[in-house]
Structures are given as structure tokens and as C-alpha cells.
Amino acid sequence: MTALSLENVNKSFGTVHVLKDIDLTVEEGEFVVFVGPSGCGKSTLLRVIAGLEDATSGTVRIGGDVVNSVPPAKRGIAMVFQSYALYPHLTVKDNMGLGLRQEGADKSVVEAQVAKASAMLDLDSYLTRRPAELSGGQRQRVAIGRAIVRDPKLFLFDEPLSNLDAALRMNTRVEIANLHRTLSASMIYVTHDQIEAMTLADKIVVLRDGRVEQVGSPMELYNNPANRFVASFLGSPAMNFLDRSVPGLAPGRTIGIRPEYLSLSEDGQIAGTVTHVERLGGDTNLLVRTDQDETLTVRLFGQDPTEVGAQVRLGFDPARAFHFNAAQERVTADAA
Amino acid sequence: MNTARRTLGPTIAAHGVMILYTLIALFPVFVIVTNSFKSRRAIFRDPLGLPTSETFSLVGYETVLKQGDFFLYFQNSMIVTVVSLALILIFGAMAAFALAEYRFPGNALMGLYLALGIMIPIRIGTVAILEMMVSTGLVNTLTALILVYTAQGLPLAVFILSAFMKGVSDDLKNAGRIDGLSEYKIFFRLVLPLVRPAMATVAVFNMIPIWNDLWFPLILAPAEEVKTLTLGSQVFIGQFVTDWNAVLSALSMAILPVMVLYVVFSRQLIRGITSGAVK
Numbered sequence: 001m002t003a004l005s006l007e008n009v010n011k012s013f014g015t016v017h018v019l020k021d022i023d024l025t026v027e028e029g030e031f032v033v034f035v036g037p038s039g040c041g042k043s044t045l046l047r048v049i050a051g052l053e054d055a056t057s058g059t060v061r062i063g064g065d066v067v068n069s070v071p072p073a074k075r076g077i078a079m080v081f082q083s084y085a086l087y088p089h090l091t092v093k094d095n096m097g098l099g100l101r102q103e104g105a106d107k108s109v110v111e112a113q114v115a116k117a118s119a120m121l122d123l124d125s126y127l128t129r130r131p132a133e134l135s136g137g138q139r140q141r142v143a144i145g146r147a148i149v150r151d152p153k154l155f156l157f158d159e160p161l162s163n164l165d166a167a168l169r170m171n172t173r174v175e176i177a178n179l180h181r182t183l184s185a186s187m188i189y190v191t192h193d194q195i196e197a198m199t200l201a202d203k204i205v206v207l208r209d210g211r212v213e214q215v216g217s218p219m220e221l222y223n224n225p226a227n228r229f230v231a232s233f234l235g236s237p238a239m240n241f242l243d244r245s246v247p248g249l250a251p252g253r254t255i256g257i258r259p260e261y262l263s264l265s266e267d268g269q270i271a272g273t274v275t276h277v278e279r280l281g282g283d284t285n286l287l288v289r290t291d292q293d294e295t296l297t298v299r300l301f302g303q304d305p306t307e308v309g310a311q312v313r314l315g316f317d318p319a320r321a322f323h324f325n326a327a328q329e330r331v332t333a334d335a336a
Numbered sequence: 337m338n339t340a341r342r343t344l345g346p347t348i349a350a351h352g353v354m355i356l357y358t359l360i361a362l363f364p365v366f367v368i369v370t371n372s373f374k375s376r377r378a379i380f381r382d383p384l385g386l387p388t389s390e391t392f393s394l395v396g397y398e399t400v401l402k403q404g405d406f407f408l409y410f411q412n413s414m415i416v417t418v419v420s421l422a423l424i425l426i427f428g429a430m431a432a433f434a435l436a437e438y439r440f441p442g443n444a445l446m447g448l449y450l451a452l453g454i455m456i457p458i459r460i461g462t463v464a465i466l467e468m469m470v471s472t473g474l475v476n477t478l479t480a481l482i483l484v485y486t487a488q489g490l491p492l493a494v495f496i497l498s499a500f501m502k503g504v505s506d507d508l509k510n511a512g513r514i515d516g517l518s519e520y521k522i523f524f525r526l527v528l529p530l531v532r533p534a535m536a537t538v539a540v541f542n543m544i545p546i547w548n549d550l551w552f553p554l555i556l557a558p559a560e561e562v563k564t565l566t567l568g569s570q571v572f573i574g575q576f577v578t579d580w581n582a583v584l585s586a587l588s589m590a591i592l593p594v595m596v597l598y599v600v601f602s603r604q605l606i607r608g609i610t611s612g613a614v615k
Binding site for chain 1: 505507508510511512513514515516517525526529530
């Protein structure tokens with residue numbers, strides 16, 4: 001059964017066309033991540049799914065039912081916001097229980113659900129506190145707890161980790177992944193951070209300018225991007241795009257090589273000068289300016305002695321390179 | 337606030353200026369209060385002197401309290417001020433919420449229309465208002481005053497409150513919607529508590545002009561049983577003789593309730609004024 005399906009969904013604010021013909025399905029129990037640069041419409045899409053914005057045209061189905069004119073509270077969804085959006089005047093417990101109480105659930109049911117969620121998220125000792133007395137990470141856990149309590153058909157996450165510091169972000173990411181395994185619920189997660197997308201998703205939806213660029217599992221998108229945008233958006237450091245430095249490339253064509261597939265070799269095709277070295281311990285990133293004046297990143301595993309200013313030659317396996325035409329679409333190497 | 341970096345000189349200068357201003361601002365109040373405790377002769381002989389055992393007199397207060405109607409005037413002023421404030425706050429907040437929260441055609445135009453009242457003094461329409469009150473039979477009622485003051489206070493209230501309401505996090509309101517709160521509950525339970533400092537600001541800005549107003553009570557409600565305190569105090573000011581003891585005593589007493597209300601709102605007010613600056 002599909003948890004969510006979108007057919008030809010469009011959204012305009014006045015004359016600004018924000019979402020353009022979005023077609024999408026989310027299967028039961030699937031973790032889907034919407035990713036894209038800011039302003040690509042991913043948050044708007046989430047709001048349309050939640051019912052906080054109306055779709056200008058198209059059909060939104062949740063669990064098989066058309067919900068276009070159903071208010072958010074009746075859609076069987078729960079949402080976690082970037083700014084936590086906890087009710088400042090309510091305790092943690094009341095924050096988590098409010099949704100169920102509004103639905104008219106029994107007091108004992110609310111208690112039981114809140115207890116279950118707080119146990120799952122280690123919130124038991126904070127239940128009587130107010131949001132102002134909690135740290136950022138705790139607040140976000142309460143916000144997630146509030147979503148769990150409602151036992152929704154579909155979880156919506158709107159950049160839930162953006163306000164946390166790096167270490168907490170990692171922990172909370174793992175927590176969300178565990179939550180998904182435990183609850184085996186359908187989840188939609190919006191982020192601009194490709195690492196969150198890669199690590200959490202069963203399926204990634206890459207959006208740009210209100211259009212779906214590509215849909216697929218993280219590794220599918222990584223290994224087989226449909227166009228230059230997807231190729232550049234996923235992966236860190238980002239893919240290198242060269243159109244002058246590689247000999248024998250047809251005009252108008254660009255070649256894309258991931259930093260880890262470049263290697264230092266005496267007989268490499270690309271010659272250049274090292275302009276910067278980042279030593280991360282486990283990896284070493286070299287920034288190289290080629291003789292044709294293009295900058296590229298090389299990711300070497302382990303520690304490497306190369307110094308700034310060194311003349312290097314870089315080689316790569318042609319099978320690992322992606323070719324793009326002038327319209328930035330992916331093409332096969334032979335078509336050159 | 338970084339006090340460590342401030343040098344002593346400017347601090348003293350700043351406090352000096354503020355103390356000087358406070359003295360200037362409080363001086364008339366001080367003169368009114370001290371003179372209200374003095375005999376009539378002492379008021380004229382030495383207006384700036386403090387009451388001594390010789391000049392001390394409560395005759396002003398006695399006159400005012402014996403006048404009998406004073407408590408009625410007091411009550412009228414209180415009713416008019418409190419009810420008007422309540423109406424300004426509730427309707428102003430509701431209009432502000434609609435303007436800040438909902439996209440509808442003419443939203444900006446409506447906001448401008450509501451803000452127009454800030455620039456056009458309501459007194460220009462006094463004649464029309466009087467005609468309206470006469471034809472609706474509201475002359476010489478407190479309702480007339482309450483309606484006029486509510487109309488007078490709403491533009492600024494809508495203007496200030498809508499600016500603050502735009503600052504309330506959208507996520508919070510949306511979280512409420514997802515949890516099934518109605519728009520009314522979102523307004524009363526989530527948004528209003530968060531704009532409380534702004535509400536206090538609006539309340540204080542409106543309270544004092546309403547309490548002190550002489551114009552509309554004189555024109556719309558001059559009858560004995562609906563006189564407000566400011567209007568009532570005028571009985572002691574005659575064309576030829578003015579009972580200064582009584583006038584000063586009445587004024588001194590009129591300060592008290594406003595002061596109480598002000599103290600109630602002031603804690604919120606300080607937060608309201610600084611909230612834009614430090615956040």
C-alpha cells in the first residue's frame with residue numbers, strides 16, 4: 001500500500017510558480033528524503049502534504065484517501081519543525097499529549113502514548129519541565145516525541161536537525177534512523193544537507209526550482225545521476241567538472257569525476273599545481289589548479305605527504321567518469 | 337549590556353541627564369501633590385513650600401469627598417477606561433492577527449486603511465460623532481465614550497500588534513494546526529501569550545489619554561451621572577473663583593488608579609519596548 005501519492009501537484013503563490021507537476025509515491029514504511037538547494041520548493045511541498053498550504057492543482061492522497069480538502073489535523077500526519085515549535089506555556093508532557101487530547105482521546109490513552117514515546121526518547125525525567133528549561137537537542141526530541149504520540153500514518157520532518165550543533169546532529173540523525181526502524185512508519189524528511197539525505201533515506205527525491213530532478217536510492221543517485229545538477233548536489237566533497245583539462249573531450253561536453261576516483265599518478269592525463277591541502281586524518285583533500293586553469297578536488301584515503309605548490313599529475317578510470325552535454329544532461333561517453 | 341567597556345564619565349553624564357529629566361517631569365506632579373495638603377493661603381503665599389504643621393490642611397480632600405459625586409465620577413472614569421482598553425486590546429489583537437496571518441485579497445490595503453486612523457485625529461469628526469450619538473440616543477451614556485475611545489485606540493493597536501504578530505513563529509502556529517487546534521485556540525492560547533508585552537504597550541499608550549480626556553466627556557456625556565473624573569474636577573474651577581484645594585486634591589487622587597494600572601503593565605511594557613532591540 002502507498003502511504004502517500006502525489007499526482008501533478010502544482011503550487012503557485014500569486015504569479016510565482018513554486019511547485020511544478022510533482023508526481024511522487026511513498027510506499028508504506030519507506031523513508032523518503034526531499035533534498036535540494038534552498039528555494040527549490042521542498043519545504044513548500046512538505047507543507048502541501050501536511051495541508052498547511054493548499055495545492056493549486058493536482059491530487060494528494062494519504063493512505064489511499066484524497067486529502068486535498070482535509071484539514072491538517074485530520075490527515076493522519078505528524079510534523080517535526082526546524083524551530084521545534086513547542087508550545088512555550090505547556091510542559092513537555094502536555095506538549096506531547098495535546099494532539100491526542102484535541103482528537104478527544106481518553107486520558108489513559110494519552111498517558112500511555114506519552115509514556116511510550118518518552119521512554120523511546122529518554123524524556124522521562126523532563127516530562128514536567130517547560131520547553132524553555134530544555135536544551136536544543138532535548139527540545140527537538142520532545143518535538144519528535146509529540147509526533148510519535150499521535151501514531152500518524154505519515155511522519156513529516158522539516159529540516160529537524162538544522163538548529164543543532166554538529167555532534168548533536170549526528171546523534172539525532174542516528175536516533176531518527178533507529179526510530180524509523182522501530183516504528184517502521186512512513187516518513188518524509190526535508191533537508192538541504194546531502195549527508196542527512198544519503199545516510200537516512202531509502203529513497204531520495206532531488207528537487208530543483210520546483211521540479212523533481214531525480215528519484216532513487218542514495219547509491220543509485222550517487223552512482224548514476226541523471227544530470228549534472230544531481231551529480232554535483234550529492235557527494236562531499238562535490239564532484240569535479242572539467243571541460244578543458246581532460247584531453248580528447250568534444251566541445252560542449254563536460255566530464256564529471258568524483259574526488260575519490262582521482263589519483264596521483266606519473267602518467268595521469270591531468271596536470272596541475274596543488275593550491276591547498278586539507279588533512280583530515282582519515283582522508284586528505286587536495287585542491288589542484290590544472291594547467292588549463294580549472295580547480296578540482298582530489299580525495300586521497302589515508303594521510304598523504306603532498307605539499308602546497310607541488311606539481312602533480314592526476315589519473316582516473318574512464319569508466320568512473322560521467323559525461324554531460326551542453327544542456328547539462330547525462331550522456332554516454334561514446335556519444336561524444 | 338557590556339558595562340566593562342563603558343567608562344565612568346559617560347555613565348555619570350547619562351545618569352545626570354536622566355535624573356534631570358525625571359526631576360523636570362515629576363516637578364508638576366510634586367507641586368500638585370504637596371499643595372493639595374496645604375491651606376489655601378499657604379498655596380498662594382509659598383507655592384513651592386512643603387506643608388508644615390502650620391500650613392498642613394486636608395480641607396481640599398474634605399471638599400472633594402463631601403461633594404459626594406466624586407466617587408461616581410471616579411467609577412465612571414474607571415469603567416470607561418477599563419472597558420475601552422479591553423475592547424481595544426481584544427479587537428485590535430483580532431484584527432492584527434487576521435492581517436498578519438492570513439493572505440487575502442486587499443490585505444495590504446486593509447492594513448493601510450486601519451493605520452490611517454493613526455494619522456487623522458478622531459476629534460476632527462467630533463461634530464459627526466455627536467450627531468451620530470444624538471440620533472442613536474447614546475448621548476450622556478458611558479457607552480458613547482467607550483465606543484469613541486475604542487475607535488480612537490484601535491488604529492495604533494492594530495498597527496503595533498500586527499507587527500508583533502508577524503514575529504510569532506509560523507512553525508508554532510502550524511504545529512497547533514497539525515495538533516488540531518482551531519484558529520481561535522491558536523489565537524488565544526498560542527499567539528496572545530507571546531505578544532503580551534506588545535499588548536501591555538498598547539494598553540499603556542491608550543490608558544493615559546483616555547483617563548485624562550476632557551473633550552469627549554464634555555461633549556458627549558456632560559450629564560451629572562455620567563461625568564468622568566476629569567470633567568467632574570472642573571466644577572471646582574469657576575469663572576471667578578477656583579477652589580484650588582479641591583482641584584489639587586481631586587487631581588492627586590486621580591493619579592492613583594492610573595499609577596496602579598501602570599505598575600501592573602509596566603513590567604510587561606519594559607520587555608515590550610526592549611524586545612525589538614535586543615532580540
